[in-house]
Amino acid sequence: AYTSLELTLVMLCIVPLVVVFAVVFGRMIRRISKETQDRIAASNTIVEETLAAIAIVKAFANEKFESIRYAKSTDAIIEKALQGAKARGFFASFIIFCLFGSIVGVIWYGATLVNKDIALAAADPTIPRDQLFTLGKLIQFVLYSVFVGASIGGIAEMYAHIQKAIGAGQRILEIIDEQPEPYHQGLTADTIAGDIAFEQVHFTYPSRPDIPVLRGVSFEAQRGETIALVGPSGSGKSTIASLLLRFYEPTEGRITIDGTDSREFKLEFLRGQMAIVPQEVILFGGTIRENIAYGKPGASDKEIEEAARKANALEFIEGFPDGYDTIVGERGIQLSGGQRQRIAIARAVLKDPRILILDEATSSLDSESERLVQEALDKLMVGRTSLVIAHRLSTIRKADRILVLDRGRIVEN
Incomplete structure (x- = not known):
């Protein structure tokens, strides 16, 4: 904003779009992460049940059946995990695309401002140089934009990982939110008679x-x-x-x-x-x-x-x-x-x-x-x-x- 208010406003035009996509993709990543954890839990249940009832499995000669059942459950986990990875990758790519697309837009719009001020300077040589938008200021603004864009690009990946963690921990959060029994509240006595x-x-x-x-x-x-x-x-x-x-x-x-x-x-x-x-x-x-x-x-x-x-x-x-x-x-x-x-x-x-x-x-x-x-x-x-x-x-x-x-x-x- 100190270098050029107009170019800053051009850069900020992408913020609403990024926020909307962040909300949409955040919910999607969270849901996929939760479903992945549910499938992992179901797969672990198959292993636990099979090992606990190994004598029954052998007695009915169902080793192959249990092996196929477990393979299907792991395939379902991989499918859902890949779906989540694609969503996170697309989200990060979209953010980077928006950032560098905005930088290209800044360079284009900045070039028009430079040409405009060059024409003004040629028509009126008395205009002070510090009031003109020069090529040096454009390069300065682009460098600042690149630094900010690189940082925001890292935030996109971090945001995706946070949404994944929230989805994975949703079951735990539900348990934490459960109301505990009033274990230590109420009457006591030395003993009861038993009526x-x-x-x-x-x-x-x-x-x-x-x-x-x-x-x-x-x-x-x-x-x-x-x-x-x-x-x-x-x-x-x-x-x-x-x-x-x-x-x-x-x-x-x-x-x-x-x-x-x-x-x-x-x-x-x-x-x-x-x-x-x-x-x-x-x-x-x-x-x-x-x-x-x-x-x-x-x-x-x-x-x-x-x-x-x-x-x-x-x-x-x-x-x-x-x-x-x-x-x-x-x-x-x-x-x-x-x-x-x-x-x-x-x-x-x-x-x-x-x-x-x-x-x-x-x-x-x-x-x-x-x-x-x-x-x-x-x-x-x-x-x-x-x-x-x-x-x-x-x-x-x-x-x-x-x-x-x-x-x-x-x-x-």
Whole structure:
């Protein structure tokens, strides 16, 4: 602007065009980057599932099928990545084209200004030279423009990379924006007695708001009482357990613990008073000792051994060469189903909960393993409010009451 205001305005004419294309291409690059990351995630899922179920893949002789499936997923990743690279390359090329095109325009327009001022100087020699636009000033302005253009050309590439990073990190940003659970807010007490009441509870999952899972469920469980929940798959049994643990909140109605709405308790305290033994036991990839101690971090060896004894796990643990220091493998793969269940029961014993949830804890075991696990469960349920979800009669024969659910309603009590 100091050298020539007119040429500066000519240069700035491309700015609106560059801004429009930056917005359009920025959104495109961000979308393509997000889709690329989604395809990478899908490809990684194929690898993870195939390796986790390698025995099934081999049993069905589907190695070639899985290889082709993975090859297709990687081809899809490459296709989308190339699409993104082309978009970024076109955007950078367009910016450079605009910049150097504007410089050519400046040289042309500047040349007309120089010729005009030369003609003026020839017609009136008295005009001061510093008021004329000379060839030297044109060269000076062009050099300045080249320096600025080179810098802006680098910004274009940087802008493309920033949009790519934003698209790739969009999933992470969505997770960061999620509202956390009110984990440390609410009431606490030394302990709870274990009285449970569901009062006209309705519930639908957030991902399926049009499908009601529970429809006006009401029941009570007194402290120390064992309540069995039976019914066909999808009737809402496991959902009741999830609501009790406050993984979700009821759509309508309320759940009370010792007469107090469960939503008023601090989550950390409430869940600390409960333990669950699920059907599919998840063990961490450490030692047996670490997995049992997960129920009470910092527990002594004596407490861990006592919990294992009550869970009928002492015999098989001591049968391993490394005993409690035996590595269970990823998700407990080194142990049998019955052994994993008894480790989970020992973990629950060590936690010493007031409310116990058993979610079909013996449904996938053989007769001998079921007997041992059931004996351990019977010991564990003594003196605790227990919610037992089961299909087998052997699991619920000692229940104080049996609730039959069907399509989200209690049809028999």
